[in-house]
Amino acid sequence: MADIPEKAILILGDKQYELPVVVGTEGERAIDISKLRDQSGYITYDPSLSNTGVCKSSITFIDGEKGILRYRGIPIEQFVNYPSFVRVAWMLIFGRMPTSAELAQFSELLTRHELLHESARHQFQQIPVDAPPMAILSASLNNLSYYHQQFLAFEDTESFVEAAARLISKVRTIAAFAYRRSQGLPFNYPDPKLRYCENLLHMMFSLPHQQYICTPEVVDALNLVLVLHADHEQNCSTFTVRVVGSSKANLFASCSAGVSALWGPLHGGANVKVIEMLEEIHKGGMTPEECIAESKRKESKFRLFGFGHRVYKNFDPRSRIIRDACDRVFATLKHGDPLLDIARKLEELALKDQYFIDRNLYPNVDFYSGLLLRSMGIPTNMFTVIFSIGRLPGWIAHWKEQHDDPTSRILRPRQVYVGLPENRIEAALAQAEELRKVEQSPT
Ligand code: CMC
DSSP, X not given: OTTSOSEEEEEETTXXXXXXXXXXXXXXXXXXXXXHHHHHSOOOOOTTXXXXXXXXXXXXXXETTTTEEEETTEEGGGGTTOOOXXXXXXXXXXXXXXOHHHHHXXXXXXXXXXXXXXXXXXXXXXXXTTOOHHHHHHHHHHHXXXXXXXXXXXXXXXXXXXXXXXXXXXXXXXXXXXXXXXXXXXXXXXXXXSOHHHHHHHHHHOBTTBOOOOOHHHHHHHHHHHHHTSOOSSXXXXXXXXXXXXXXXXXXXXXXXXXXXXXXXXXXXXXXXXXXXXXXXXXXSSOHHHXXXXXXXXXXXXXXXXXXXXXXXXXXXXXXXXXXXXXHHHHHSSSOOHHHHHHHHHHHHHHTOHHHHHTTOOBOTHHHHHHHHHHTTOOGGGHHHHHHHHHHHHHHHHHHHHXXXXXXXXXXXXXXXXXXXXXXXXXXXXXXXXXXXXXXXXX
């Protein structure tokens, strides 16, 4: 394109540096500063990395200003007609839609690997009943390294596929076991006759005397939640997976780190906070108006959970799809959910409030996803676990993309040191002397 500058010019004092410009396939431009320090002694400063591209990726495209999300070039709106989560997972990981034979082969691998090692299953008995399921999930994914040591280092595609299939399959079993443990219920083994989402629901909800029968609406809704969460380019947890993977840590350890990052309330834990907020309003602890007012108060740590996004400065396209799915699923249920009405009220108030308008704060995926999960009988403490199951293919795809890139190096940013300077060395020595005295004195 003729109007794209080939180089950016940076002037520092009396020196001038030419920096190459990298252009993405959707015209996004980035100034390549990777050689800047070598040339000038300067680094760039971007504390939350919000203006930094850390890699080139062909997995997911987001245009936050326009509210666009595409997986492998396909708009997210095309996924509302329920292509199976397994198909979408394969597509994200391998870069194109699978053929029927490829999909059948991958599904067969998932079925073959759905069981946990019996020792791993016994380990669940030692976990405190009230342990947070996200802690169990993160630990258990890392523990897969005990049982599948042949995948701690590999270079061939076949081993990668085997490791990825184990993760995508066993994550369901682990999630369901974590739930059963918290309920004091016996574990249900996976049923090879069931499809991905049905199997998860069976392992979570079937009782020894009663097989859980799920309606097609519930299965479709769970599939949709997983598909909509399957990737979101360089979000906090995916970036974490890339950071850990960049040290050549194995796939299990990298994805386990992703779960830990996802746990936080500013990331995957937000849908839990949304439900807590809605419940508080429902209980009469505050009105929707007070909730909005509190979220705007500068001194308050409270936020309108499920609103705002680092990248979307418009509607998160996933939030609209989930809101519509909520309407569809609730229409099939005998009971409504008072929290849904409160959510709609909050959305209405926020969208016409100048504070939210000025800051481009719109509902994100988490605003309605918790309500949809509740409609399926999934308890709040499992929401982020379900999000993790959905995000796993994205983490695996990014790990693979980075692993296959011959130019990728260990991710290691720099910093601007603002601690004690060399000219205050006496103060540092005095502190060291103080420390030595403390260490020598009896405690
Ligand atoms: N409620 C009230 N004020 C908000 C909110 C909110 N939900 N989100 C942002 N703001 C304000 C913020 O206080 C700041 O105001 P000011 O300019 O006066 O200081 C301004 O908007 C810009 O916010 P920011 O903190 O710079 O935005 P960020 O890009 O650092 O954070 C966010 C993005 C998602 C962490 C934030 O919007 C937030 O905390 N939202 C609530 C938590 C949430 O819903 N998280 C789920 C994110 S989507 C799923 C995922 O990707 O994990």
